[in-house]
Amino acid sequence: MASLSAEAVQAFHRDGFLSPIPVFSPDEARALRAALEQAENEAGPRADALRIDLHLLTRWAWDAVCDPRIVGPVTAVLGPDVLLWSLQWFIKEPGDGKIVSFHQDATYWGLEPHDVVTAWVALSDSGPETGPMRFVPGSHRGPLFDHRETYAADNLLSRGQTIDAGFDEGRAVLAPLRAGEMSLHHVRLIHGSQPNTTADRRIGMVIRYAATRVRQTRVEDTAVLVAGQDGYGHFELLPPPAVDMGDAERERHGYAVAQLYKALMPEGRVPPPAR
Numbered sequence: 001m002a003s004l005s006a007e008a009v010q011a012f013h014r015d016g017f018l019s020p021i022p023v024f025s026p027d028e029a030r031a032l033r034a035a036l037e038q039a040e041n042e043a044g045p046r047a048d049a050l051r052i053d054l055h056l057l058t059r060w061a062w063d064a065v066c067d068p069r070i071v072g073p074v075t076a077v078l079g080p081d082v083l084l085w086s087l088q089w090f091i092k093e094p095g096d097g098k099i100v101s102f103h104q105d106a107t108y109w110g111l112e113p114h115d116v117v118t119a120w121v122a123l124s125d126s127g128p129e130t131g132p133m134r135f136v137p138g139s140h141r142g143p144l145f146d147h148r149e150t151y152a153a154d155n156l157l158s159r160g161q162t163i164d165a166g167f168d169e170g171r172a173v174l175a176p177l178r179a180g181e182m183s184l185h186h187v188r189l190i191h192g193s194q195p196n197t198t199a200d201r202r203i204g205m206v207i208r209y210a211a212t213r214v215r216q217t218r219v220e221d222t223a224v225l226v227a228g229q230d231g232y233g234h235f236e237l238l239p240p241p242a243v244d245m246g247d248a249e250r251e252r253h254g255y256a257v258a259q260l261y262k263a264l265m266p267e268g269r270v271p272p273p274a275r
């Protein structure tokens with residue numbers, strides 16, 4: 001399985017992120033983007049339901065999130081036994097003005113301990129003008145900050161979670177990626193992103209991985225074992241889709257997303273309807 005050099009692992013633990021890491025060839029990235037956009041077109045007004053845990057509905061997304069070129073580097077920083085907790089798509093349409101405010105994922109995911117890493121995989125070129133990820137190096141080693149919930153319409157986060165003070169925004173560094181590359185970031189790292197001012201979509205396939213020792217402290221939750229063994233049983237482990245968008249697959253997806261919403265949205269918001 002693809003892995004990382006000892007220096008790269010050290011840099012991840014020092015900075016809380018690592019970027020860029022090559023994963024897919026340009027042709028593979030184009031094919032994944034085409035598969036996503038076909039699924040979006042077929043879903044029409046229901047496309048929002050595909051933005052979470054698409055790997056439970058389609059085999060191509062399952063194969064992508066289990067790809068050894070992603071999972072290998074993740075095991076290099078988390079250890080050999082790894083779960084995939086969730087898959088999200090962070091998409092900025094040209095000119096939509098969407099941003100992601102500075103935040104720390106560890107404050108609202110309910111996962112403990114914080115042996116959790118996100119792989120942000122670019123399926124379109126994510127250069128400086130597209131609003132790529134911005135990371136505050138080393139902030140994963142500092143405190144967890146208070147977050148204000150702005151519910152701002154231009155914020156891609158569910159509640160507009162924002163850290164207002166306590167860190168130096170000027171230290172944030174951009175992590176531009178070409179289509180097919182990824183960054184990894186730690187669950188405690190302060191990160192955000194600015195608007196996409198280009199004429200193309202900025203498409204991030206955003207995959208959350210956790211060491212098997214991690215627990216969900218808020219609800220019964222689901223996951224997929226992507227490397228090693230699960231000797232803990234903290235999550236209900238789900239199988240791959242046998243067919244794309246089948247009835248059993250939709251049922252499992254509906255359950256997994258409902259549990260995720262319960263964990264992430266304490267105000268009782270429900271997922272968008274899948275059909």
Ligand SMILES: O=C(O)CCC(=O)C(=O)O
Nearest residue numbers: 090100118192193204206
């Ligand atoms: O795609 C973005 O701009 C933000 C994604 C994000 O916040 C995350 O991956 O945790």
